[in-house]
Amino acid sequence: MTTEVPSPAGTATLRRKPEDVLAEDVVRALSPDGTLLGDGPDLRDEEIVALYRAMVRTRAVDERAVLLQRQGRIGFHIGSLGEEATVLGSAFALRDGDWLFPCYREFGAALMRGFPLQRYFDNLFGNANDVAKGRQMPDHWCYRDKQLGSVSSPIGTQITQAVGLAWAARLRRDSCVALAYFGDGATSSNEFHNALNFAGVFRTPNVFLCRNNGWAISVPTEVQTASESFAIKAVAYGIPSVRCDGNDLFAVVRATRLAVERARAGEGPTLIEALTYRLSGHSTSDDASRYRPEPTLEPWLALDPLRRVRLFLQDRVGWSDADEAGIGAEIQSELKLVIDEAERTAPPALTSMFDDVYAELPWHLVEQRDELLRGPRAPKAH
Amino acid sequence: MTTEVPSPAGTATLRRKPEDVLAEDVVRALSPDGTLLGDGPDLRDEEIVALYRAMVRTRAVDERAVLLQRQGRIGFHIGSLGEEATVLGSAFALRDGDWLFPCYREFGAALMRGFPLQRYFDNLFGNANDVAKGRQMPDHWCYRDKQLGSVSSPIGTQITQAVGLAWAARLRRDSCVALAYFGDGATSSNEFHNALNFAGVFRTPNVFLCRNNGWAISVPTEVQTASESFAIKAVAYGIPSVRCDGNDLFAVVRATRLAVERARAGEGPTLIEALTYRLSGHSTSDDASRYRPEPTLEPWLALDPLRRVRLFLQDRVGWSDADEAGIGAEIQSELKLVIDEAERTAPPALTSMFDDVYAELPWHLVEQRDELLRGPRAPKAH
Amino acid sequence: MAQMNMVQAINDALRFEMKRDDRVIVLGEDVGRVGGVFRVTAGLHDEFGEDRVIDTPLSEGGIIGAAIGMALYGLRPVPEIQFADFIFPAYDQIVSELAKYRYRSGGEYPCPMVIRTPVGGGIRGGHYHSQSPEVQFIHAAGLKVVCPATPADAKGLLLSSIRDDDPVLFFEPKRIYRAAKGEVPEGDYTVPIGKAKIVRAGEQVTVVAYGAMLYEALDAASKAALQGIDCEVIDLRTLWPLDIDTVIASVKKTGRVVVVHEAPRSCGLAGEIVTLINEKAFLHLEAPPKRVTGFDTPFPYTLENEYLPLSHRIVPAIVETARY
Amino acid sequence: MAQMNMVQAINDALRFEMKRDDRVIVLGEDVGRVGGVFRVTAGLHDEFGEDRVIDTPLSEGGIIGAAIGMALYGLRPVPEIQFADFIFPAYDQIVSELAKYRYRSGGEYPCPMVIRTPVGGGIRGGHYHSQSPEVQFIHAAGLKVVCPATPADAKGLLLSSIRDDDPVLFFEPKRIYRAAKGEVPEGDYTVPIGKAKIVRAGEQVTVVAYGAMLYEALDAASKAALQGIDCEVIDLRTLWPLDIDTVIASVKKTGRVVVVHEAPRSCGLAGEIVTLINEKAFLHLEAPPKRVTGFDTPFPYTLENEYLPLSHRIVPAIVETARY
Numbered sequence A, B: 001m002t003t004e005v006p007s008p009a010g011t012a013t014l015r016r017k018p019e020d021v022l023a024e025d026v027v028r029a030l031s032p033d034g035t036l037l038g039d040g041p042d043l044r045d046e047e048i049v050a051l052y053r054a055m056v057r058t059r060a061v062d063e064r065a066v067l068l069q070r071q072g073r074i075g076f077h078i079g080s081l082g083e084e085a086t087v088l089g090s091a092f093a094l095r096d097g098d099w100l101f102p103c104y105r106e107f108g109a110a111l112m113r114g115f116p117l118q119r120y121f122d123n124l125f126g127n128a129n130d131v132a133k134g135r136q137m138p139d140h141w142c143y144r145d146k147q148l149g150s151v152s153s154p155i156g157t158q159i160t161q162a163v164g165l166a167w168a169a170r171l172r173r174d175s176c177v178a179l180a181y182f183g184d185g186a187t188s189s190n191e192f193h194n195a196l197n198f199a200g201v202f203r204t205p206n207v208f209l210c211r212n213n214g215w216a217i218s219v220p221t222e223v224q225t226a227s228e229s230f231a232i233k234a235v236a237y238g239i240p241s242v243r244c245d246g247n248d249l250f251a252v253v254r255a256t257r258l259a260v261e262r263a264r265a266g267e268g269p270t271l272i273e274a275l276t277y278r279l280s281g282h283s284t285s286d287d288a289s290r291y292r293p294e295p296t297l298e299p300w301l302a303l304d305p306l307r308r309v310r311l312f313l314q315d316r317v318g319w320s321d322a323d324e325a326g327i328g329a330e331i332q333s334e335l336k337l338v339i340d341e342a343e344r345t346a347p348p349a350l351t352s353m354f355d356d357v358y359a360e361l362p363w364h365l366v367e368q369r370d371e372l373l374r375g376p377r378a379p380k381a382h
Numbered sequence C, D: 001m002a003q004m005n006m007v008q009a010i011n012d013a014l015r016f017e018m019k020r021d022d023r024v025i026v027l028g029e030d031v032g033r034v035g036g037v038f039r040v041t042a043g044l045h046d047e048f049g050e051d052r053v054i055d056t057p058l059s060e061g062g063i064i065g066a067a068i069g070m071a072l073y074g075l076r077p078v079p080e081i082q083f084a085d086f087i088f089p090a091y092d093q094i095v096s097e098l099a100k101y102r103y104r105s106g107g108e109y110p111c112p113m114v115i116r117t118p119v120g121g122g123i124r125g126g127h128y129h130s131q132s133p134e135v136q137f138i139h140a141a142g143l144k145v146v147c148p149a150t151p152a153d154a155k156g157l158l159l160s161s162i163r164d165d166d167p168v169l170f171f172e173p174k175r176i177y178r179a180a181k182g183e184v185p186e187g188d189y190t191v192p193i194g195k196a197k198i199v200r201a202g203e204q205v206t207v208v209a210y211g212a213m214l215y216e217a218l219d220a221a222s223k224a225a226l227q228g229i230d231c232e233v234i235d236l237r238t239l240w241p242l243d244i245d246t247v248i249a250s251v252k253k254t255g256r257v258v259v260v261h262e263a264p265r266s267c268g269l270a271g272e273i274v275t276l277i278n279e280k281a282f283l284h285l286e287a288p289p290k291r292v293t294g295f296d297t298p299f300p301y302t303l304e305n306e307y308l309p310l311s312h313r314i315v316p317a318i319v320e321t322a323r324y
């Protein structure tokens, strides 16, 4: 069964894991051709349709954002092409009030949880309506209303923060769970180690979701670690882990639900390794052809996470080409509206540069702000 | 068999480890009553006597250093009471030219490898003959002549450095091995993670020796990690590990030799967890009775690493009370000489404060030195 | 009022605030059962239990990273770093995350917390138990930095810091942990962040100091007085944002200034103060401002008293400045 | 001589030195097969093989910690940190270990290495791809800090840095990686560490700058010239130990000085320079020294050009200083 999932970097094999790792094998539920493997799905039809829509929307947003970047209308984009099942299936396993600590590829999860598409594009344009007030690069958003942490570039920092948050919640007898996303590369960071170790010792209600997409920019997983999997690293922290086919929506939902339930039941944290693949370059700044020959992608294209849900839905609810075209059109017109609006919106006010460094402006920032306002304006950003 | 070794913090149990961990069970060779368990020893009688001498000497130095601190003659001491078999047995498995990266309890290993006792006491007194020129606290020595790295207080940093050094040696086709010491607490540091991960990926010729002495100051091992052992953490890095009875000199030698041989043969790094116990406070600054009831010590006192080698030697070579008294007297007179000398030696010259910041004194340090020399002298240190 | 040393005053402040506000959580290495290696958290574990006074694994990055998560949730963590020298494994979480969280989230996520840590030399700690890294935090925009010199200020500033909505680095000068004693108001007592204190009024030379060196500055001022030089001594108390008004008003009066700190000289806080004085009181300066500081070397062990900017080094600087 | 940009010049220096000295090892994230995210190490992996141009796991602490071990052994590692903003996970290894190794070992263990890292704003990188943390390394005694502004200096200083027996932080201003072009001597070519360069001679105002801001300072000087103000522009090149003689000689001539840098103002390098000028040329100062710097906020994205101390902000500072 495992041979159907090509190992991400082409070399790691799915070897046996210690017994205390939750699952012996990779969790799988839906084959690439859209047929069920064993039980499942653990989802109602409407839920599957909603999730499929969300995946299609995520991909459409991704494609548009790349285009906007190529056109020079936004500065940068980092997307989730090929990783949609991992991102959306895992977030779907959370409930309202649970927390989500994003890495940087999880805008799809944020949108599904209620982050307005308009705010997302405001962030890509860094305009005055951006929640982050145009202070961060595109794709570095946050949204407290829906318990969405703040995207930050330094790799891994959010993992430890998610542990502290979940720990705090437990101390306050709040039953929420905190899920942290990170990549395979991030498992090498100080933060992964600290986060999992603290979570293990204090049995915090966390889900650690490692998107193993095969690459950390140009570095393949076998240069990232010599361990036989990323999931197995959980052993070092006395916590259980599970691997799932990250391109299999139903498998991701199942694995994450298992972990979320454990956390909510006070049984502590779980590490999930979702085996997926980064189909695009690392970001719009990256040209993957420099280090990854095109043919490498082929087996992964055949495992497309959207395609298999679509095939499943065709069979299950008679999902048609017209249905598909319908949601496509809907998303495109929605996109047009929010992009127009985002592009029209002014940049953040000059004085906003000094706000929020502290709760109140101290004297030195008042002086610096006044100095800036008194002086001439800068040339337009390139 | 394992029940004879009380678990360090009194709670961890010796559960089964994954198959790729070198040994199923804790390596043991010499019982607490001095009789052999199975094969061994893998040492010649003279070697055992030499090692025993070194252990006795180490303990005598420790006791004297504590006394000097209590008398206010030195400022600080951090020792290895109860951990002598771990420290000396492991270092014994190295050969000339191999590198040793100390934590801070391994002066015994340094002395055994040829660090002069005089230099060690010069370090404790921080005098002009101290290799570290009185710049570091007592017990923070170094000695390049014998490939002894520099003791540094920040926990764990030496582990990663040992990896870089071993890696460099391998790149230069030098067959040396680098052994890094660290405590159970240090496994929580960023450095442990980075070191083991890099060592795994680049298959560096390293031996990682975790002195699991049950405590990180007042924090017991069960608060340090939820993993079932420290050895098992190696799984996260794809490297083998082994646990040994750290109070069993022969077991430590055996486990370390195995690891050293693997490293030298190009088979990569090994993590060793030596199960021992810190019989003293953390250092002379610590009063362990605040957090550790006296009775806790009792089972460990019965496992004294010196006693069992002595019992073995009584049986094997007829080691007598007179032999014992002989080495005791020898060590005491040696100690008297070096302590007198160290105490007599002047503090480092004032200008030495500015040397070695850089290879050459830059202008600002020349100015600062001259400013200091021109000015009045400080009150005597308390 | 009760007579307390610094350790007792800080312990008193922690106990008071933990009783008043159940969001306050203390965490760090050895802060629990044993009450901290300097005993600053003594008794809190017994009183508030292991959910609020938490011994952690040995990882400063883990402590601060987790504390950030707690703060994001709405708690008021007060992590302890055992020595300021050991704060650097947490440096990324502090300067990249803690200092920027409110800003980068457009104000959605305040991140209030107080990082307590013993700072400075004077206990024969050598390289790694003696450093004063305040500038490494001031320069990373977004943090407040406090360093009390008296038990009363320690209590008052700690309570203000815990109640502050921004992250505060709270440096405790360990040299005077037990040596500095004084009356400390009981119960609720705050000292505002951002206000310096003139601890000795004078007309001829302004001496700016903080932490353990305040006492050296005062001693030097007394000795200078014997030579007929009348010093005004300012205790900064808050290092950032500093109380520029008090400093400038004093310098406008005296025209002469000596700044003292233990940290290495170059790119230290003294340089910032001198530059601010240039910017705000240039025409009042009658002598070049002087720095009496630690040297640009790692902190030494045996020669620690030669390294520290003790009174014997401050006096000549005052005299030179006065006689310029 | 060949025409090169900064990227090419640095690549040329690395290639030259790797051929000359087989102890030189390049390591870092993405430095190998892909040749670095800015392509600075392009081609080196193919030419020197994977033992000398090493892609590492994603851990700056691991990179620097391992590089220290390599240096202790006797190699000359040249680790790359992908962006200066990501150097902080390695901060403990750099300031606690690298900066102190020679000192704390009484000279037994020199630890020569060059940490290369792109620095500064101007590429729309926001918070975490724009920072200038030079002071966070200068203040930690024991490091040298270099920041070239031209391709020739980049090559010459990099070769000097790799041959230096002390650890060097080599900051590469990414804004001008490709924009700065110029003639670069072929083959062996060094520029001494610790020497600034007067890139425009003038009599009335000294402008001190470095890195990408040098070009802004030069532009401002040209604009000031139109208003009849004659500036001397100094490119520091080495930030620490800085070339105090060149700065002081210039200020003694002009009596007026503007210091420019991208890093936040408070406790920045400009403050140190102003203070050194106070200490060494107090009586020559005819106007308060001015700082034109980044603000004390995290580095913003959309407003980055308002944050940076570009020419439009330097000109008024020059004029004010000149007219004081």
Ligand SMILES: Cc1ncc(C[n+]2csc(CCOP(=O)(O)OP(=O)(O)O)c2C)c(N)n1
Pocket (backbone or CB within 6 Å): A105, A153, A154, A155, A182, A183, A184, A185, A186, A187, A211, A213, A215, A216, A217, A278, A282, D029, D058, D060, D082, D086, D089
């Ligand atoms: C501390 C740090 N170092 C380096 C970088 C530069 N960087 C950004 S993303 C990335 C690779 C991350 O790989 P992975 O964790 O696998 O996530 P993925 O991008 O594949 O989703 C690197 C090296 C960074 N952002 N932070």
Ligand SMILES: Cc1ncc(C[n+]2csc(CCOP(=O)(O)OP(=O)(O)O)c2C)c(N)n1
Pocket (backbone or CB within 6 Å): B105, B153, B154, B155, B182, B183, B184, B185, B186, B187, B211, B213, B215, B216, B217, B278, B282, C029, C058, C060, C082, C086, C089
């Ligand atoms: C980074 C860092 N944090 C904290 C400390 C303070 N400290 C010194 S030793 C120690 C405990 C170390 O425990 P362990 O690693 O088990 O070694 P042991 O002392 O038991 O041999 C601590 C917390 C330190 N030296 N460095």
Ligand SMILES: [Mg+2]
Pocket (backbone or CB within 6 Å): A183, A184, A185, A211, A212, A213, A214, A215, A216, A217
């Ligand atoms: Mg990845």
Ligand SMILES: [Mg+2]
Pocket (backbone or CB within 6 Å): B183, B184, B185, B211, B212, B213, B214, B215, B216, B217
């Ligand atoms: Mg221990």
